[in-house]
Amino acid sequence: MALPHTILAALNTGAQSGYDLLKGFSSGSGCFWQATQQQIYRELSKLEEQGLVVPEVVPQDGRPDKKLYSITSEGQALLREWIAQPSKPTPIREELMVKVLAAHLVDPQIVIDELQRRQQQHQEQLEAYQALWECVGCANLSDLSMPLQCKCMTLRRGIRYEQSWVDWCEESIVWLRAV
Amino acid sequence: MALPHTILAALNTGAQSGYDLLKGFSSGSGCFWQATQQQIYRELSKLEEQGLVVPEVVPQDGRPDKKLYSITSEGQALLREWIAQPSKPTPIREELMVKVLAAHLVDPQIVIDELQRRQQQHQEQLEAYQALWECVGCANLSDLSMPLQCKCMTLRRGIRYEQSWVDWCEESIVWLRAV
């Protein structure tokens, strides 16, 4: 799985604590991996054991000490190797689709309500991504630094993904209403 | 998780053995859940314990006996209840996006090759879905039976999903070539 690599990739742009990583994951902005507190701390310990990251304890006043983790050259090497290997499309596990598949068992209105709820969620995420995209506001990525260009590509993926959901929900609601 | 419900939904349209379910999952056609052999058999045992499915041993000549599982009325009731409950969007875990995020660490050509591979995979899946869609070949779903309409909705989702990937890969390859 890619959790260790995701953490290494996040640390690659600067040292972070477990807490920082958690916030980065949950705020999401263009991130295509997420993890809970427990997974992150567990994984950081493992990465430290393997020498792929090194911690630095930073005393803070008024707050608990924090452990700032940095990626090591071994960590970077591992990340580079991993990127070069081909990866398969993620298998899809979409609850909503299973429900739609068996939707004929229940009142169509129940499914319509659910689809409207989902459409709104995806619409909101779409708008958040679009806002970020407009912040960058440039026609050709070449004007940006490479790391920022990479970030933008994931942002474009997010926009397309959310848009495809919004459109599908719209279409499906219309169809279900006609039943 | 939705594995038990997915199995119940699959059995809802007719009795199947573990092996049949596995083939249904792996052939995929519009399916938005997948599972390994082990998961399926394990889950079928649990569902049997709970009285949500009942097995019927069918002796076959020349082949091992098969156990055909049917959904019970309890199973159907559970499925109906589950469908009525709201579900959250699936959290995304996309290895390729993590790689793209850290792509600046490696030669752009490596990433371009990977994107082309992925684009082709999604293109093939898209064409498979489109072929199924053209088999149905009707402008308004209302002409179809409800279960078939439901199936079609998931198929439309699949088409939009794969198309969004193909388009994004295309766009990203163009950008990366400009680097």
Add this chain to the structure above:
DNA sequence: TTGACATACTCAACAAGTTGAATATAGCAT
């Protein structure tokens, strides 16, 4: 001053998903 919220980390236990192998029968090609 009590409670809510944010920072910061740890431990324990369980559920879900993955990997690998073992068992058994039959057909088909080399």
Add this chain to the structure above:
DNA sequence: ATGCTATATTCAACTTGTTGAGTATGTCAA
């Protein structure tokens, strides 16, 4: 005759991901 593919199921061990609680400290508002 040997190995490969397909049908059909089961067991064991492991890694990931989820859930819930527990330990600290400080700020801000009611």
